[in-house]
Amino acid sequence: MNGQMSGETPASPNVRFDLVSRVWRALVAPHTLIGLMGVLALILGLSALIPQIPPQTMDDPRKWLAAQPDILNQTSGLVRALGLFRIYHSLWFHLILALIGLTLFVQGIEAAELAWRFTGRTQSNSPTGFWWEKPRSALRFSSALGCDEVVGKLYGLLSQYGYRWTQRAAPPALDLLATRRRHMLWTRPVAHGALLLTLIGLFITETWGWHSGEWLAAPGDRLTIGHGTPYSVQLDTFARPTATAPWCDSQSIISWREGETVTGQSTIGMGQPATWRGITVRQLGQLPVVRLRGLDPTGNPLAFQVGGTDQAADHEAEIAFSLNENQQVAYLPSDNLLLSFVYSPDPGGRLALYVSHPDQPDSQPRFVTVLQQDSRVAVDDLQLEVGMSYRPVLRVDSLPGMELAIGGAIVAVLALALGWIAPAQILWSSVVANPDGSTTVQIFTLPGASGSRWLLPITRQFQEAQVQGE
C-alpha cells in the first residue's frame, strides 16, 4: 500500500531536507541572532531591576516576597507567573540560551565554511552559493577613461594596498577577486565557537555548581562540604601579616579535612582562593567582632543587653557584625544608655562608637571615638573595655565549567580583537567597457564589510580617480 492509496502522503527525504534547510537558514539569518541577543539583554535588564530570590531563602520564598516593597507585592502574581523572581532558573531563560547556542553553532559552521572557501586549496572565486549570496556594492562609478587605463589604475591601487587578486574574466568585462589577510576570516568562526563554549561552561556551572553562602567563621569553626560527605574545611587562623597592615591584607589559614584527618592546609586572602579536589574557598572580606566589659563609677561591673531589650543582660558581651549590617547596638539598662557601633568597610575598616539615650529620641547620637584596637573608653563616668577582632567572610563553592566559560570568553574576545585590528579584506571588482568608450567599475564586499575603515581609503582613491577621469 502506498501513501496515496491510503490518503496519506509520507514525507519524502526531500521534504525533510527542505525543512531542515529552512530551519538552518532561519538560524543563519542575522535577524535571529539579533533578536535572541535582544531578548537576553532585556532579561538581564529586568533581573537588575527586579530583585531575585536569594538562594538562602529559596525554602520559603513567600516570606522573602512579603519583605519586598509594596509595588512588587502588588504585581507579584504576574511577576511570579513569569518566573521573574527566579529568572535564571526559569525554563524559558534556559530555552533562550539553548536557542542562542544553536544559532551560534549554525552561524559558526557557516562562517567556517566561508573561511575554508577563501583559505583552502581550492579557493573560492565566487561570492555566490551562501547566505550572503548578494554581496554589497561598496562603490560604483563610470569613468571617461578607457578600460585598459582603468584596469591599470585598479591593479596599481590593489598592489599599493597589498591585495592578492584572482582574475575570473578577461576584459572587456573584467571580473576579479582581491583578498588581503584572508586567513583572518577564521576569527569569526573561532569567536562563535568560543562563545558557544562559554555558554556551555556557564550552563554547567549553573546546573552542577553550588556554594555555601557567606560563612562568617571564627578560628576553629568547621564547615562540612556537600551532604553526607566526610570532607570538611576548617578555619585555623585569621590574621594580618603585620600588626599595622590594613585588614584588606589579612589572610586565613584553612585546613582540609577528611573526617578528623587533615589532608592539607592552604593560605587564602582577598583574590587568592585555594582549591582542593574542585572545591574552592574564597575570602570575600572581613567583619569586626567587639567584646565589651565595663565598670560603673563605684567599680561594679556593667551589664549589657545585646540583640534586643528582651535578652538577658550579661557582664561580658560580644557583638559580631554580619553581612549587610553596618550598625550594631548594645544597651546598658542600669544607665539607660545605648552604645552604637557603626562599621565602614573601606580599606582598613573603620569602627566608630556613638552613645545616645533611648528616652530622648530627638537627641542626636554623640560620637565618642573610632575603635581600631583593644582599648579603654570613657563614656560619661563609665569605663568601657573594648576588645576588637575581625572574622573573615569566607565562601566555599564548586564552579565546574567556570574554566571552560572563562577560557571560551577569553578566546572569543581575542578573536573579536584580532578581527577588528587586522580584518580580512575581500573585494570583488567588476570592470565593464561601455560602447561609448567609457568604463564602469563596481566594487563589492561581503555583508558587514561595507563602510569599514579598510575600505574607506580605497574607495576614496577610486573616487579621486573617477574625478580625474572625468
Added chain:
Amino acid sequence: MGTLVAVLLLIIAMALRGLAVALKREGGLWLAAVARLGAWIALASSIWWTTAASAPWSTFHFPLLIQSLVLAIWAIDGVLSWRFRPVVIVSVADLISLALIAVGAFGAPPGRVSSSCLQSLPLWVGQWLLFIIGSGAAIVAGGNVLTSTVDAALAGRLRQLPRSSRTASSVMAREANQLTLVALGGGLILGLGWAWYQGDPRLLWMTSAWLLAAMAFTALSLPRGGERWFTWLTVVAAAVALSGLWAAPGLHP
C-alpha cells in the same frame, strides 16, 4: 578648577572646529586639536588632584567615575578623529561629554570611598578600567552615529559639506563599536569570577550593553536596513552602558 578649565577648553575647541569647517580653514582644526588636548590634560590633572588630595578613586564615587568616563570618551574620540579626520561642525560626543560633566558636577550623588576590599585588587581595577573604556567607546559610537545623522540632515541644507565627513563619522562609529565589544568583553571576563559571588548589578548592565553592541555589530550584516539598525542599537548600547556605570545601582528596589 581643573574641570572648569577642561570644559572651557573643550568649548573653545568645539567653536574653533565649527568655524574651521564652516570657513574651510584647516589651521582652525589644528588649533581645535590643541585646545582639545589641553582639555584632556586639565581633566586628567583634576582627577589626579582629587584622588591624591581627598577621595581615593572608587567605582562608587560617582563624580570621579563620570570624570574618568569623560576622559575615556575624549581619548577615544580624539584618537579616532586624528585617524579618520571627520569634517563635522558639531560632534554629538562632545555635547554628551559636556552634559556628563554638568551632571557629575551638579547632579551626581555625593561620592563615597570604596565599600569593599575588592577595590584594591588589580583584577578589580582592571575590570573597571575596561568597563570605563568600553562605556566611553559605546558613547563615542553612539555620538558618532548621531553626528553622522545630524550631518546628513545638515548636508541636505548646506550643500557645501562634503559627503566624506559623514563617511568618516560612520567609520568612527564602527571602530568605536568594535572597541566597545573588546573592552566590555575584557571587563566582563575579569568580572566573571567575581560575578558569581558579588551581586553588583552593574555587571548585568555591562553585559546588556555588550549584547546591544554585539547586536549593532551583527546588524551591519543585515540584507536591508542594517545601517539604520546599527544607528539605533549603538545609541541604546551607549545609554545602557551609561546607566550601568552610574544610575543603575540606585534603581534596584
